[in-house]
Amino acid sequence: MVREQIDRIGVVGAGTMGSGIAQVAATTGYDVVMRDIESEFVENGFDTIDDSLGRLDSRGDLAEEPATIRDRIEGTTLLDDLGDCDLVIEAALEELEVKREVFADLERVCDEDILLATNTSTLSITSIASDLETPERVIGLHFMNPVPIMEGVEVVVGEKTTEAATDLAHHVAEDLGKTTWEADDKPGFVTNRILMPWINEGIRAYDEGVASKEDIDRGMELGTNVPMGPLTLADHIGLDVCLHASETLHEELGDRYKPAYLLTRKVEAGDLGKKTGKGFYEYE
Ligand SMILES: NC(=O)c1ccc[n+]([C@@H]2O[C@H](COP(=O)([O-])OP(=O)(O)OC[C@H]3O[C@@H](n4cnc5c(N)ncnc54)[C@H](O)[C@@H]3O)[C@@H](O)[C@H]2O)c1
Numbered sequence: 001m002v003r004e005q006i007d008r009i010g011v012v013g014a015g016t017m018g019s020g021i022a023q024v025a026a027t028t029g030y031d032v033v034m035r036d037i038e039s040e041f042v043e044n045g046f047d048t049i050d051d052s053l054g055r056l057d058s059r060g061d062l063a064e065e066p067a068t069i070r071d072r073i074e075g076t077t078l079l080d081d082l083g084d085c086d087l088v089i090e091a092a093l094e095e096l097e098v099k100r101e102v103f104a105d106l107e108r109v110c111d112e113d114i115l116l117a118t119n120t121s122t123l124s125i126t127s128i129a130s131d132l133e134t135p136e137r138v139i140g141l142h143f144m145n146p147v148p149i150m151e152g153v154e155v156v157v158g159e160k161t162t163e164a165a166t167d168l169a170h171h172v173a174e175d176l177g178k179t180t181w182e183a184d185d186k187p188g189f190v191t192n193r194i195l196m197p198w199i200n201e202g203i204r205a206y207d208e209g210v211a212s213k214e215d216i217d218r219g220m221e222l223g224t225n226v227p228m229g230p231l232t233l234a235d236h237i238g239l240d241v242c243l244h245a246s247e248t249l250h251e252e253l254g255d256r257y258k259p260a261y262l263l264t265r266k267v268e269a270g271d272l273g274k275k276t277g278k279g280f281y282e283y284e
Helices: 016-027 039-058 066-070 096-109 125-129 163-175 191-207 213-224 230-237 239-253 261-268
Strands: 008-012 031-035 073-076 087-090 115-118 138-143 152-157 179-184
Touching (some): 016 031, 016 039, 016 066, 016 073, 039 066, 039 073, 096 115, 115 163, 152 163, 191 230, 213 230, 230 239, 239 261
Parallel strands (some): 008 087
Antiparallel strands (some): 138 152
16 A cells, blocks of 8 residues: 655755755645755755756746745755655665665655655665565656656666556656656666666767767767767766766676776766766866
C-alpha cells in the first residue's frame, strides 16, 4: 500500500536537481520541505529557485507570483522535518553509500506507507533499497536537468518495487507537469546508458582533434537535431556528474563505457562546467 493523497512533498538535497524539483512541486501547488545538510546549501538552493522563478516570470510562464510559489517551500537541515511528508524525493550526491544512509534515515522518520523516490542517474534502485525493511515502496523518479524546463521523467522500477508504487510514481510526475517513460533497474536506465557514451565520444573527438569543440557541438546539433552538442551538454550537467555516471556504467557494463581521458583531467583540475564557471567553455 502506498499513500495516494499527496499534499506535502519532501526533497532531500538542495543542489541543482533538488532545488529544481522543489521549485516544480511548489509551482504545481504542493507544500515542499527541502532538506540539505548545511544551511548554506539550503540558501544556495533558494537562490537558484529565485533566479529560475524570476526568469520564468519575466517570460510570463508562471500562473502565480514567484513569492507565492517560493513561500510554499520550507528549507531545513533537520531530518525530522521530512517526517510529515506524503512523498519524499531524494536528490543528494550520486554515491551509493550516501543514498543508502539517506534512505535508512527516511525509513526511520517517515510514515510506512509513503513513496520514497530517488533521482539517481545511474545507481541501482534495488541496491539503494537493499537494506531497507520496505524496499517495495522505493522507486526511481529520474528528473532531467534543468528540472523546471525539461519535460521528461524516467520512472525506474526496482526489483522489489510494487505495481502500486510504480503507478503512483507516474501519476505524481504527470501531476508535476511532466511526461514519463519507464525503465527497468539496469545500469544507466534508458537515458544515461545511451547519453554517457555519446558525451564521452564527443569529448574524445575533441581531444583527438577531429574538430574544434564548437564544431563538434554544432555538427551534432545541426546534424542530428539535438538542442545541445555533447560538450555544451556536459558543461551543463556538470563534468563531475558525467564522470561519476561514466565510472558507474564502466564498472557495471565494461570497457565500452570507459570515461574519456580529458573528462577525468578536467574534473581533477576542478573545471566542472557551468557551475564552476569553466568546463569545456567559459561562463560568466
Ligand atoms: N545534475 C544533473 O544533470 C542530474 C540529472 C539527473 C539526475 N541527477 C542526479 O540527482 C542527484 C543530485 O545531483 P545534483 O546535480 O543536484 O547534485 P548537487 O551536488 O548539485 O547537489 C547535491 C546536494 O545534496 C546535498 N546532500 C548530500 N548529502 C545529503 C544528505 N545526506 N541529506 C541531504 N542533502 C545531502 C549536498 O549538500 C548538495 O547540496 C544525483 O543523484 C545525480 O546523479 C543529476
